[in-house]
Amino acid sequence: MVTGTQHVAILLATYNGTRHLAEQLDSIVAQTHTDWTIHASDDGSTDATLALLLTYRERLGAERMVLWQGPSAGYSRNFMSMLHREGVTGDYVAFSDQDDIWDAHKLETALLALAAVPPDKPALYGGRSRLIDEAGRPFGLSPLFGRRPSFANALVQSLAGGNTMLLNRRARDLMCRAPASARVVSHDWWAYLVVSGAGGRVVYDREPTLGYRQHADNIIGSNAGLGARLRRMADMVGGRHREWNEANVALLSNMRDALGDDERARFDHFARGRATWLLPRLWHFACAGLYRQTAIGNAGLLLAAALGRL
Known part of the structure; x- marks a missing residue:
């Protein structure tokens, strides 16, 4: 188990996610690393997403499940808005989609990968995903990237999905150099750009630690194939x-x-x-x-x- 100052702010962006949200929340609750708070920012859901989030807040307590109103301007702006919120605190931040299923060791694995990075150096962990279908059955993996992470790569390509990422405070500070209202193409690409650009540590994990659900409602699907x-x-x-x-x-x-x-x-x-x-x-x-x-x-x-x- 990872020890020390390892509180993780889990940034969960939701929008009409009732169908799979409970599975994702349950997989977060089951993490082997237990020092976390879920910050759920809802972007104007019209289904039962808010009711489900309130049910989990009642179960977990308001200190472990915090609800925010999103900017209703797309997924990237929603994630960036949470990075800018003063009420979102933690030694690390992890991005979470609403319909994935995390492996129980996901946070622990990411924290161990960044454990040796000094706090004044930006650090980013990300990696591959296990592709799952509508019912949660695995059917493949996201592409395996073999070349080293770098700014020269980041200028023309995002490396890992945001749902796999964990960042330290310094990396979050760098991401927030983009105003909350700025046009950020994708929060995960921006994370890779600023961390690699500042000479930070980027860890790419070849072993998946989550199930990335593929279905008709995906805003961004897999890059596999x-x-x-x-x-x-x-x-x-x-x-x-x-x-x-x-x-x-x-x-x-x-x-x-x-x-x-x-x-x-x-x-x-x-x-x-x-x-x-x-x-x-x-x-x-x-x-x-x-x-x-x-x-x-x-x-x-x-x-x-x-x-x-x-």
């Missing part, structure tokens, strides 16, 4: 990533002081490359050392770079 990888490649070449990168670059520009020296140089090359013509663009991107985690992803990256779609 050749079809999903080809769709991501099409998104990149089609220009969708350029729009996302525009938002990321704007936010990172406002916190260049928090970036390490090497990371600041990479960021500057990336930003300049996006704003110039073909040959200098490719030179700047090469200097930034950009890479994605798969061969298909890197093929799409090269094509998008040549077409000016980054």
